[in-house]
Amino acid sequence: MKTILPITLFIFTGIATALFIGFDLGNTSETIAQDDEQEGIKENVVINFSHVVAENTPKGKAARKFADLVEERTNGKVSVKIFSNGSLYNDQNEYQALKDGRVQMIAPATSKLTTHFPEWQVLDLPFAFPSHEAVWEAFQGEIGTTLLDDLHNTEIKGLDLWYNGFKQITTNEKAILSPSDFNRKHFRIMPSPAIEEMYNTLEASTSTFPFNKTYKNLEVDFIDGQENTISNIYTKKLYKEQSSLTLSNHGYLGYAVLINREFWNNLSSEVQQVIKETLTETTDWVRRHSIEINDSYKRKLALNSNLDIHYLTNQEEQAWKEAIQPVYEEVESKVGQDLMNEVYRLKEKYEQ
Template sequence: MRTIMAITLFILTGILTALFFGFDFSKAANSLEYDDEQEGMKDEIVIKFSHVAAENTPKGRAARKFASLVQERTRGKIKVQIFANGSLYNDQNEYQALLDGHVQMIAPATSKLTKHYPKWQVLDLPFAFPTQKAVQEAYEGKIGNILLNTLDSDHVKGLTFWYNGYKQITNDEKPIILPEDFTRMHFRIMPSPVIKSQFKMLDASTSVLPFNKVYRNLEVQFIDGEENTFSNIYTKKLYRHQKYLTISNHAYLGYVVLMNGKFWNRLSPENKKIINQALKETTEWNHRHSIETNDQQKRYLMKTNALKIHYLTNEEEKRWKEALGPVYHKAAPIVGKKLMNEVDRLQKKYSY
């Protein structure tokens, strides 16, 4: 008992001594050594840029070029951190992550915006843009301007469009040559009503799956096939679980570069100018290199002999267009007259 009382008395004495004389915590804090690597960190701006494509695809390369230009021209004051291959967010949750401010930039496929902005379905219309020049005029002309202006700038800032390439059809069942060959097959698609409508017109079923889960779903044969660019088919090795490829060029896959609206509004005019200029140069570079990349990876796919490849003839393409014609009528009231008229104008201008 005496031992317990002695210990208690000792503790109370210590507490009272500390209260009486005080404890100078400021000296303890100030005694920490100064770390010169911390200098200037409060002035650094970090942009987290999340995307789902591989690093050696048109989007992956464009993201790295943009990051390099921004860091160089701001002398490291703005650092763009790239998170490729869906390593941070997949294509089904990256948009919400942008709105919540968990990332500052994303570059989703344009189809991914159709859920929030229905007019964006115009870019998914089958055979909408006959040539690369038609795609470029759509993105950088009237169609692109109208679509970017539909975005809610308080929440998301649309900056530019990036290019990938025309989509092709792959599957593991049989050669797809005519529209009726799609009957009773199951395809992975992106979440766009126009894309879903296309496959429905062809009597095929669909599932919306994240891009980074396509390979696995082909492997376990949950889906029979998918539509994609040569660069995505090659870099994601989708050909390993597919036997047939139809070179159809039936639609174009491109991206829109988005930034969190609040983050953009907090940037200084000077930094906005630097970012816009870097994006302009990157977009011009991306347009050229997307064509080269898809051509190169198309040749790689042909060399692998992993796929039996069929090129649509003019007559076969005509059959596809006739079968998919009703998609235009269904989309027109949603897309609106201005955009539909511009698609019609581009088709006439660049028809071949």
């Protein structure tokens, strides 16, 4: 008993001292909640950005530039994780993944939106845009604004339109030079009614499997050819399974930068502003550099491949345009007169 009594007095003395100097569990909890480091953790935002092309393409480079600038400008509080080459979702399931919130951002080819929003077919009209300047005016002007607004009442928010380049045609046989050369050939295309209508008009058949399966289907000769930009043809090595390349510039391949709307609405206004400003800068960058990137790969193809490369003559191009004129009549009823009038205005302004 004599030993227990001093110990008990010591414990009670310690408790009394703590109460006397203001030991307060409530104040301690409040201090932890206000800790700067803890606030930083709570404010962290992760944006998973999925796309299906290679890192060294215009879209791949633009996505990386966007990610780096956003992280730099938010001091790392917003992290943009890039999943390229279809490593997270392919081009046939990424849109649904975005709607469901399983990924926050994607940048699909504009053609991929046509099955959900028919007006977007206007960008797939063959020979609609005679030059890079015409594409820029279409994307930044009335056409681009109208199409992005078309997404307003959906789970998807359209942020911007990115650039890649004009589409060319490859085949495993002789080059496609005249409309009759399409006859009974089988091509991989993107799932757009306007593109499909063009090939139907030229009496060719089509398949619309995912982009990352194109090489395999060329390898086993399931398809005779495909259409794509030079950067995609080179970086995906599609030229290795083809013998001819026709530089036709018959259509333009661009991208819609999309974000999940609920995710966007939950971001702070400061983060939203950083994303908007960075996207504007990135869009301007890819507009200028996409031309250089495609030209660089064109030179590499000419030097380092067994492709026979052909340029359409003015006479051949005119024959194509006359052959595919029914496509315009078919698409016009689906996209509306206002958008078609803008296409006709741009064609008249930029055609030489």
